Amino acid sequence: MILTVFHESLRMQEGFQFVVPQYTIDFKDISGGHLLTMIVGLHCRLLKECESMRTDVIGRVSFANCDPLFHGLDSKWKVLPAPPSWLTGHLLRGECLIAPIPMADLARNADTLCAIDSIGIASDGGVGSVLLFGDCPVEEMRDIAVPTDSSTSRTLLPWLLSERGFRPRLIEMGPNLESMLERCDGALLIGDRAIHHAHLQPKLVRMDLGDEWLDITEMPMVFGVFCARQDADTTAVSRAISDLESALSRFENEPMFRQEVIAKSAKVTRFSVDRMETYFGSEVRNRLTPKDRTSMQRFATEVCGLEGEVPWWAGNQSDPVNRRNAAS
Structure with missing residues (x-):
């Protein structure tokens, strides 16, 4: 995993490197749990720096x-x-x-x-970064793994599916496509991860939630x-x-x-x-x-x-x- 922190952005990607403006540290030999601790620690440090200047x-x-x-x-x-x-x-x-x-x-x-x-953050149809993945068609999905990092997509997806007459079981999981699809028929991803996996595995994309909302409501x-x-x-x-x-x-x-x-x-x-x-x-x-x-x-x-x-x-x-x- 790679965590890239600039003064104005933070990204999670593949690899094993921790990057901040002042220094770069390799974490190839550190377990995922320890790396997560480092990530949370950095986030807390940023919060501490922000406390005295919240406006x-x-x-x-x-x-x-x-x-x-x-x-x-x-x-x-x-x-x-x-x-x-x-x-x-x-x-x-x-x-x-x-x-x-x-x-x-x-x-x-x-x-x-x-x-x-x-x-x-809006779209006039397909947004390209809020996607439902799966090995089977949407109508055959019995359960769908949903990520914990966005409440809009987790709230929107069951509404969209119910409008089509589908009511699969939703299971909250971390946003890892492989593990999500090992456990469930479908997997919802958002952001850069969704773009990344859509590029690598386009045949797994079953729904763009922006497209589906437009189809049902005729609205952005x-x-x-x-x-x-x-x-x-x-x-x-x-x-x-x-x-x-x-x-x-x-x-x-x-x-x-x-x-x-x-x-x-x-x-x-x-x-x-x-x-x-x-x-x-x-x-x-x-x-x-x-x-x-x-x-x-x-x-x-x-x-x-x-x-x-x-x-x-x-x-x-x-x-x-x-x-x-x-x-x-």
């Missing part, structure tokens, strides 16, 4: 799908990389100012968090959305949003900047530049639209059972969330 900390998903937002981000920001479901806890505990969290987690914490409607799918606590500092949140949107605008409008992002993503993930060009060009996107907002409400209501509307961050005192901020 200057932005969380990010430790996959390639956030790269356009964070490339060249001002050094005044401390970036906390983590799996999607971990970010929810960091945000709830105030360990970061804003972070892209699973849509399902926003729905479950709608009384505490609010969504930023301009940036997230928002897998993750940047959120803030409802009691967060309005000025700090607005500043963070502005800086992330600025990076995204450069990615969308400056060809040289775009190529820098794609080249760096390809290097870190070890995917080809062409694959990352396709990923950012026609699969995943970070700019949210009004149609995404409608889709998010439908997902929160129908899939997650949220009663009422998704809470939105508006950054002004006319918004109900921000009126509560002012009152407090």
Whole structure:
């Protein structure tokens, strides 16, 4: 396994090497358990560094799908990389100012968090990185292994299958395709791992959850959305949003900047530049639209059972969330 930690990203890949900006250590002779301890230790160290500057900390998903937002981000920001479901806890505990969290987690914490409607992780159909794998067709799957690192995909998959009349048993497992398929008929993977295995074993891909959501709802799918606590500092949140949107605008409008992002993503993930060009060009996107907002409400209501509307961050005192901020 390889853990690559840059100032703005954290990735898990094949191999045995631990890389941080200051040094590189080989772990070829260290067991997986000890390596996991090292990984958790590094994560705790990053958290400790962030504790005294929580209004200057932005969380990010430790996959390639956030790269356009964070490339060249001002050094005044401390970036906390983590799996999607971990970010929810960091945000709830105030360990970061804003972070892209699973849509399902926003729905479950709608009384505490609010969504930023301009940036997230979305697709207009196939996303390429939220995939169901299996040796048999979906309708023949008796059980499916689901990963523990994203709550949106774990919540969305059974809803999609039930809409087709399928109700396989879901079993939570670590995101290792081989062990998942040894135990279950199907396996759900997200992020860079999904892209990696789809490239190596394309015949095992049975469903792209973004495609399936589009087929059923005729809407885009928002897998993750940047959120803030409802009691967060309005000025700090607005500043963070502005800086992330600025990076995204450069990615969308400056060809040289775009190529820098794609080249760096390809290097870190070890995917080809062409694959990352396709990923950012026609699969995943970070700019949210009004149609995404409608889709998010439908997902929160129908899939997650949220009663009422998704809470939105508006950054002004006319918004109900921000009126509560002012009152407090």
